Amino acid sequence: MKFASTALAALAAGLSFAAIPAYAQDYPQTPEGAARFIADAEKDLSDFSLGNNQVNWVNYTYITEDTDALAAKSNGDLTEKQVKYAVEAAKFAKVPGLNADVARKLGILRQGIVLPAPNTPGAAAQLSEITTRLSSAYGKGKGTLGGKPVNGSDIEAEMGNLQHTPAEFAEMWTTWHDNVGAPMKGDYAKMVGIANQGAKELGYADVGAMWRSGYDMTPEQFAAETQRLWEETKPLYLALHTYVRRKLNEKYGDAVQPRSGPIRADLLGNMWAQEWGNVYPLVAPQGAGDLGYDIGDLLKTQGKKPLDMVKAGEGFYSSLGFDPLPGTFWTRSMITKPADREVICHASAWDVDNKDDIRIKMCTKVNSEDFVTIHHELGHNYYQRAYNRQPFLYLNGANDGFHEAIGDFIALSITPQYLVDIGLLDKNKVPGADKDIGLLLRQAMDKVAFLPFGLMIDRYRWGIFDGSIQPADYNKAWTKMRLDYQGITPPSARPDDGFDAGAKFHVPGNTPYTRYFLARILQFQFYQAACKQAGWKGPLHRCSFYGNKKVGENLNRMLAMGQSKPWPEALKTFTGSPQMSAKPMLDYFAPLKKWLDAQNKGEKSGW
DSSP, rough: OOSOOOHHHHHHHTTOOOOOOOOOOOOOSSHHHHHHHHHHHHHHHHHHHHHHHHHHHHHHHHHOOOHHHHEEEEHHHHHHHHHHHHHHHHHHTTOOOHHHHHHHHHHHHHOOOOOOOOOOOOOOHHHHHHHHHHHHHHOOOEEEETEEEEEEEHHHHTTTTTTHHHHHHHHHHHHIIIIGGGHHHHHHHHHHHHHHHHHTTTTSSHHHHHTSSSSOOOOOOHHHHHEEEEHHHHHHHHHHHHHHHHHHHHHOOOTOOSSSEEEEESSSSSSTSSSOOOGGHOOOTTTTOOOOOOOOOOHHHHTTHHHHHHHHHHHHHHTTTTOOOOHHHHHHHSOOOSSOOOOOOOOOEEEEESSSEEEOOOOOOHHHHHHHHHHHHHHHHHHHHHTSOOOOOSSOOOOHEEEEEEHHHHHTTOOOHHHHHHHSSSSOOOOGGGHHHHHHHHHHHTTTTTTHHHHHHHHHHHHHHSSSSSSGGGGHHHHHHIIIIEEEEOSSSOOOOOGGGGSTTTTTTOOOHHHHHHHHHOOOOOHEEEEEETOSSOGGGOOOOOTHHHHHHHHHHHHHTTSSSSSHHHHHHHHOOOOOOSSHHHTTHHHHHHHHHHHHHOOOOOO
């Protein structure tokens, strides 16, 4: 969490700042005026941040009407402040002779609001109330299994339980989307209207255009760049889709999953069909498919607890030369779900004081997925700490895809050899080269399967923000895009007045999603660079740079830059290239692609 709001005690007491905010002053439209404005804005926002982060932490880890109200007030104050700073920053856009650093910070201020409220009385408060209501509705959401209510984290786990019948998968999928998504639709449409007004005041066509402007290129260039990366990787996805569809057909039969056409969304082991790893046992290649171990089983056999899993994650970063996590991390993080209250279980990493009060929030379960997630979330924390000496407006990743990619590329190094190194796997049980296709297929079920989902979430919202998707068509457009991009279809007909997209956390949580698509691409670029630096000579997918201090030093140089330079410069610092490329990902999965093509002979590709 970067930007934030008033102190918790002040909020509770109903107090407000006595100081005159920087944006209320009169700044001359000169380079000197712009520099003074930036200095004042950074100090004000930095001071403002601690209390807002604390309020939101309490709200996310203790959902009540009172904490909802505190968060709504605090975030409303923040939004109003950010909007006014953004409007002021926009005034300096055409001032000649601006210092390059000042100009960059002006751009960050102008583009840094996820949902800008219009600069009219009450608009920020209304927007904050709606967004808080949406977030809390998701956190409290429940589906059913056998007619009994099941909360969000538990129903996610049950969707990956292959003991369930297709009818049970369909029940969970349908009730979750009906109960969680549909009631949000009215609030979401109102929110879009308010935020679009705010974006127009900042000089953007709509919120989507504003989101696409935060990548050191024009919105049009960014859309084209992400499309280019998708086109490069699409053949690999189509090969995976064709193979998985055939295996699901063999498991469930034509009546449940036809051999051609789209895949039924609820059969892929994940509520949103965004990652398919949970159904790996159904598609594993004969002979090569049994890897000989499951990380979750290894953890349970050794009696490991969630805290041990986090300690293991810390150990990886320590092996690269990073300092241990601060003591407050262990006393202030939420590592498991409290039994006595409602929380938002969706895993996230927090930087509460912009210095060293870093934390994670998870409802950790002892399984393979959460072991990987821990390595991912800690990647955010180590990134946050690496750039904590940067000015406030640079306390962020080079672009938001970088932040997501760091932990993911570390997690790629969770190879069998790494598991041996940390004492989790017996060295005699390391799979041989004959198991490589199984290892790669297991990775692809998450990494490759995710690509179209990672791309379409924002493309769907871009359409809502620019008006090409109207509220009456929210569900129809969502279902069509999921078919077009992912090749999946719902288990039953969906109501036109529903809002299935709202059943995905990042939509009501208003988290831009293209960052996750970029992260899937960048993580392989980072990983290949790290493996080259470590002198790895074998197959890319077998590389682990665990314990390599040289990689850690080079990585830290990039992380410490924060957002102070355009992302191509940061990318070049670690990888040697300023351009994002899907080639490292394709190199990683090249043996699998060759194998899939052979397996798919005679099958109809696509849908």
